[in-house]
Amino acid sequence: MTVTVVPAVVNLDVPGPVISRHLYGHFAEHLGRCIYGGFYVGEDSELPNEGGIRLDVVEALRALDIPNLRWPGGCFADEYHWTDGIGPKDRRPSMVNTHWGNVEENNHFGTHEFMALCELLGAEPYISGNVGSGTVREMSDWVEYLTRDGDSPMVRLRKQNGREQPWRVRFWGLGNEAWGCGGHMRAEQYAAEARRFGTYCRDHGDNRLYRIAAGANGADYAWTETLMKQLGEPGCAYRPQPFMQAVSFHYYTIPGTWQDKGNATVFDAGDHYRTMVQAARVEELIIGHSNVMDCYDPGRSVGLVLDEWGTWWNVEPGTEPGFLHQQNTLRDALVASLHLDVFHRHAARLVMANIAQTVNVLQAMILTDPDTKALVLTPTYHVFEMNKGHQDAASLRVDLPDGLPTRAVGTDTLATVSLSASRKAGRALFSLSNLDADEPADVELDLRGGTLTDVRARVLTAARLQDHNTPDAPDAVAPRPHEVTPTAKGLRVRLPAHSFITVEGALS
Structure with missing residues (x-):
């Protein structure tokens, strides 16, 4: 794949x-x-x-x-x-x-x-x-x-x-x-x-x-x-x-x-x-x-x-x-x-x-x-x-040298990956979404001007986009721990199809 x-x-x-x-x-x-x-x-x-x-x-x-x-x-x-x-x-x-x-x-x-x-x-x-x-x-x-x-x-x-x-x-x-x-x-x-x-x-x-x-x-x-x-x-x-x-x-x-x-x-x-x-x-x-x-x-x-x-x-x-x-x-x-x-x-x-x-x-x-x-x-x-960690945090600019993956939707073009970042009180928080219904994506975070330690990630996804929570299944769609991969420049984050992920860590 x-x-x-x-x-x-x-x-x-x-x-x-x-x-x-x-x-x-x-x-x-x-x-x-x-x-x-x-x-x-x-x-x-x-x-x-x-x-x-x-x-x-x-x-x-x-x-x-x-x-x-x-x-x-x-x-x-x-x-x-x-x-x-x-x-x-x-x-x-x-x-x-x-x-x-x-x-x-x-x-x-x-x-x-x-x-x-x-x-x-x-x-x-x-x-x-x-x-x-x-x-x-x-x-x-x-x-x-x-x-x-x-x-x-x-x-x-x-x-x-x-x-x-x-x-x-x-x-x-x-x-x-x-x-x-x-x-x-x-x-x-x-x-x-x-x-x-x-x-x-x-x-x-x-x-x-x-x-x-x-x-x-x-x-x-x-x-x-x-x-x-x-x-x-x-x-x-x-x-x-x-x-x-x-x-x-x-x-x-x-x-x-x-x-x-x-x-x-x-x-x-x-x-x-x-x-x-x-x-x-x-x-x-x-x-x-x-x-x-x-x-x-x-x-x-x-x-x-x-x-x-x-x-x-x-x-x-x-x-x-x-x-x-x-x-x-x-x-x-x-x-x-x-x-x-x-x-x-x-x-x-x-x-x-x-x-x-x-x-x-x-x-x-x-x-x-x-x-x-x-x-x-x-x-x-x-x-x-x-x-919630983004509240009252300083935004961090995200530069995308190769742009974002897109797909045609009728006469429109949709970027299928979305991301943002911020820092507050010695920690950084990254939010990443994969809007693609079927295909995963990897985001290579090139982190400059500091390093990230004590990294923790969570993912919100489900088998189907249509999944939802009910009194009988209250956690059908709920956040779970997610693994990220350290790289020489920062982190590689795998985004499963139709998923939302947050990654946070201590700045040093």
Whole structure:
């Protein structure tokens, strides 16, 4: 068997931009069984919980070093009125979730419960405010309620509801998908709204807000340019206005059509490659939005945020269509590993990313079974766990003197190997993916400017790309130890077909 060899040069002593831990962020929307039945089971549940928050879910996510959690949406954010979700639970009014299944919610999971969840996770809260159907005062009051000390109407209300000290909440989204479910606005219309809402979201005490403007859908670079124009004049003297610190965009990997996105577990190699082509497109989009931003902000003082990303398949048969429940296979794991490599390469501009979503919805970390109450870690979960050492590490440039192996996928070309590297606290971490459905590959790591000792490697793969974890087979796709070969210049790493591998070691 002839195995493709990929030479890769890494200068261990030349650190690049820091990979923000917030590129490993998560997203929890009031959608399907993400909140109710996922994170929140209620205080009367037979499952171990704290204030209704399911503790085995918390424990599993803490193992990922989850840096931030975005809530309450998504589309739900722009119909959510936060004052309905505070105070005694038996007095909270119910609401209808018109976006996701038209179900009635009792508002038992609200602001205090979300903040308690973030504290249990050790994660920073990222709150999406209601710009679509809310008011400036409503969002301004929410910021004050959460973050102000001393005495004011909102502070007194918070204390009345049992919380004396303010929380620290840096990240605030100024609405969500304003071009669609967040109000069907034109870019100019939303930009004016964002200026207004951002102005009245105040810094209280030493809590400095990081306001994230609701950005583009995919490749709508004109939307990004409109927002950048609102922040300042183009050029080297660009001084952003204080009402926005970042601009977001959303991108989902959908190889089919919006009406028929494809099946999560029933697919062939052709479907797999088309999926990888769509996943790889995220790099083109990040470069495109970054280029627009660079024209106005060459010093990169404004952050780019991808606060919704992941695979989106047809819902599992027999489940509520509005709940977006889908299974998660090895193919999904490779979509995640490919995205994270891209994020590492663009860490100079990309400051946050949030996979959609954390529990039971879309490309989830965790699936909980409503009948058995079992908790299942997905293949995507394992990619995040294997990669967590990249958080807040200095990126390392990977040079490829012979390029990467490719294959034609229709009219597109797909690089079938992906890799990235970083260093932190005297250790280096390498991530390598083989997207080829059938053939292995070898990566020859030429390590310069240092040596690597105490080398350890793990591999995530399975017999089939379609393999996934279930309550009956929770470890069908799980990381296992992997052997690497020392060479005169560094390491040779064998990448089995359809696999993800991490290699780490001590720098000397």
